Amino acid sequence: MTKLINCQVANRWEDGLLIGNGGLGMVLYGAPDATYLDLSKQDLFLKSNNMHNLPYLAPHIEKLRNIIDIEGYTKGIHYFYEKAKELGYEGLTMSDPFIPAARFLLEIKNDSVENYQRMTDFNRGTIRITYESSIGGKVEQVLFASKNNDCIYGKMESEHPISGRISPVIWGEIDFVQQLLNSSEGQLKWENRYQDHSGYDVVLSMHSCTGSIIASKEHLVFEDATEIYFTIQYVEKDEEILEIDSYEKALKNHVEWFQDKYNSVQLLLTDEEETIYLEEVLSEMRALNRVTPEFIQIFYQASRYIIQSMAQGIPTLQGIWSGTLQPAWSGDYTFDTNVQLAISSLASSGYFPEYLSFFERIKEYFPDFRENAKSYYGCNGFLVPAHASTTAKHVHWNEEWPLIFWISGAGWIAHFYHEYWHYTKNEKFLKEECVPFYKEVLSFYLDYGQQREGKILLSPSYSAENGMGDNTTMDIAIMKSVLKHYFDAKHYLDEDVEEEFTELYGQIPEYRLLDDGGIAEWLDERTVENDNHRHFSNLYPLFQTKEINKSTPELWKAAEIAFEKRMDSWLNNLEGDTTSSHGRMHAAMCAISLEQVNKVTQSLEALILENAFMDSLATAHYSGKEVFNVDANGSLPKVIHDCLVYSEYDESITILKTVPYFLNKGRLRGIYLPNRLYLHSLEWDVDKGFANVILVKQEPLVPVINLGVHYALIEEASYEIKQLDNQRWQYYVSFSFTK
Known part of the structure; x- marks a missing residue:
């Protein structure tokens, strides 16, 4: 089963066909006579917001803590926010948004169209549109994103000659200068410049052996052609346009590269079929009101296709695809759950070079992480913000969203450094990447923590998007796990562990259990639990680090109780807090850890039967195909793998x-x-x-x-x-x- 076919036109970009080579992507959507091609580039953010100036709040941290101790967190965040504004902070600032690099409109003269189909070939990494036209007869369009040439290739073939044109679409509504520089010899060069004069060019080239290509001021026009080839290149400002391979050579190399990786993993739940019609599979599933093996199989394949197509660097909320200038949450790098889910299948799927590119990209943010820690808290080490794009400076917070108190980000990323080492046993990576990163995380906790009765106190602290309180369970679990990883690494490398970190480990407090026996979200007894929530932060030591397992029976039972409450109050509650796909995936991970088959089933049924996916099977953040968001695609293979083959805490x-x-x-x-x-x-x-x-x-x-x-x-x-x-x-x- 390698081809997914849909017979309906995609009227919005979210339902379009997707191609990508890790760094360059494209979405294809629209009708046969007016098809849009939205080009996207990894790390392309619209530089429009002030994300550079941090308030220096470190001298005010002790007063903040005193207010929290005496008057509570609400007064504390109010003080901190007002003080930040006095120092020039402009309030919660959304990240610079992830935007398309360009949009092209492909217009073809058609009187009528029949037998329309659009297809994704997961095995070859190509997309294809076919239909029968009253003018062109059988028409076929094929596109792919070449990694060798870092370029989008397209080919159009028709039974009879066709005419039309491709035109760039000027955005107009953004503070961004776009102009066509030239149009000659079958080529359009389109200049895109920010206000600071940085930017890029997009080059569209077209040729045909059977008809004519005419360059007008704003279009490339093709007339009476039965075979047309085109390429779209993204070129950084002042760089030369590279020579690229022919369509045939590029396609051959692309398919070999894509197949080699894609076919290395296979899940078969039914008799293998080469072609699947999406409408038929969905119709059967909805009639049964049950998830079918056929759908899970194609959903798994689509998710792996999406992972492979976007796997380079850090995945945004939308992977490497965009068709809007105003994406939800800026379509940015969201570090308080989404990025972690989007990369969670890389190791088990064998995408180790792509995994390494994630760590290389994270390095570019290290100066910002350090500045966040120093500016806000006067600490060494890393403070990772919940949101990042053009920069990773922490400016996305206010009184309503006190994300400045969320200090778990760096430690959560540290888990994935450990995972890469755990899978590969690459000693060079352990020594040169893991150990320094762990030390940055621990240095922050060492400076940030206070001593109370021989135990460490982390205040202020925030459980992601769920509430403030001292010593969140997630912070304690992260500090404990990173210390353990650091100790294990130093032992493996035959190096001594610094005494200050050994002492820190001895100061870690026990988790707090509630009166009903469940594990609390905060160790702070002043807090009130909120189980109607999409985040599963209090169960981090269960689903992520496996610290809670059958060898810790009291905590295992506490996790079962807490998980049951979260499922009843949120996922299975018709009035639950949003229909978040990332919550469903973490619910599935918790259920796998606790060996609760029914809860795994409920989590995945909620995702699938409530239509939290687009026509391409790219996932949606909400039910009903609302908000394009790929972190559930990024985690679905891991969930399936763990259901079937699970690595336990004791390495069995x-x-x-x-x-x-x-x-x-x-x-x-x-x-x-x-x-x-x-x-x-x-x-x-x-x-x-x-x-x-x-x-x-x-x-x-x-x-x-x-x-x-x-x-x-x-x-x-x-x-x-x-x-x-x-x-x-x-x-x-x-x-x-x-x-």
Whole structure:
């Protein structure tokens, strides 16, 4: 199953077809006679907002803390905000928005159109539109984003000659200078400049062997052509236009590159079909009011296609696609949950070079992270804002949204440094990237924390978008996990741990349990729990770091209680706080950790049956296809992988940990696990009671492999071990079981 077909025209960019090479993307939408092509470029933000001047509030931190202690957080944030404004802070500032680099309108003369189809070929990384025209007969358009040439390629073919034109669309409504520089020899060069004179050019080139190409002042016109080729290039200001390969050569290289990566992982839940019609799959699913294996399979494939197409650097809320100048939340880098979800499948899917590019891009923000910490709190180390784009300076906060008190961002990012090391065992990365980043995180906590009765107090503190209170559970969990990662790294590298960090670990307080036994969101007893919320911050040590597990029975039970309340109050509540897809994905992750199949099912059903996805199967932030947002795509493969093959806290592997009904049987191959363990294949059938696993490991240590708790072994699992070469051993394990 590699091709997804939709027979309906996309009337808005959010439902358009998507292509991307990691850094350059395009959305194609509209009718056959008027098709829009929105070009996008990673890191292209409209430089329009003041995101550069931070108020120097560090001298006022002690007074802030005194106000919080005596009068409470509401008075505290009011004081801090008013003091910031006295020092020139202009209030909550949205990030510079992620915008399209250009929009082109492709117009083709058509009297009538029949048999319209638009298709995404996940296997080849191409999109295609076909239809029958009263003028051109059979018409086909194919586009792809070449990585080798960093360019969009397009080809139009028709049975009979067609005529039309491609024109750039001038935005007009933004403070941004756009002008056509020249139009000659089948080429338009379109200059785009910010007010500071920086900017870029977009170059559209077109040729045809069968008709004529005429360059007018504002268009490229094609007449009586049956075969047309075009390219769209993004060129930084003052850089030369690069020579690029022919369409045929570029397509060949692109398909080889895309297929090599895409086909390395495969999930099959039904008999494989080459082509799937989206309307048919959705119609069947809605008639049943159940998620079908067919849909999960194509949704998984679409999510991997989107990940591969956007995986370079940091993913924005919209990946690398945009069709609006006013994206929700600026379409920026949102670090209080969305970025983390968007990159969460990179390791298990084997996108390690792309993962490295994330860390390289994060480095560019290090000076801003340090300035945030110094300006606001007088601390060393990193303070990561919830929102970033042109800069990562922390200007997105006010009294209503006190995100300046959210200090968890750097520590959460540290988890992914550890994950990359955990999967690859790359010692150079551990020494040169992990350890320095961990130290920046810990240096901030060391300076920021206060001592109260021998324990550390983090105040002010904020549980993401849910409320203020001292010592959020998430902060305590993050500090604990980063310290542990730092200790483990230093031990592995045979280096001494600084005494100050050892002492800090001994000062970490215990989590607070509520009267009902559930884990609290804050250790601060003045706080009031709010379970009707889309964030799962109090369960961070469950779903992210696995600190809470079966070896900690009291905390395990506390997490179960807290999770049950969050599900009842939010996800399963018709009056719940928004229909957030990121909340649904974190709910699924929590449920997997707690081995609660029904809750995994509920979380994914809420996402799918409430239509939180677009026609391309790019996910939406809300139900009903509202707000294009790809972090659920970025996390869906991980959720599926973890349901089937789960790496436990003690490094053992659980097969079929939590299997919803739509994953009852199938085959999975090509995913990665920690400690350089590779899943060659898993074949399972819950109803027939078997699971056969082949794992490959780069050392002769037999991994501990267990069957999920929802099944009873009929007999002991059978093991076969085979040495493949000097560096790899293969382990075949077969389970026979009953439900």
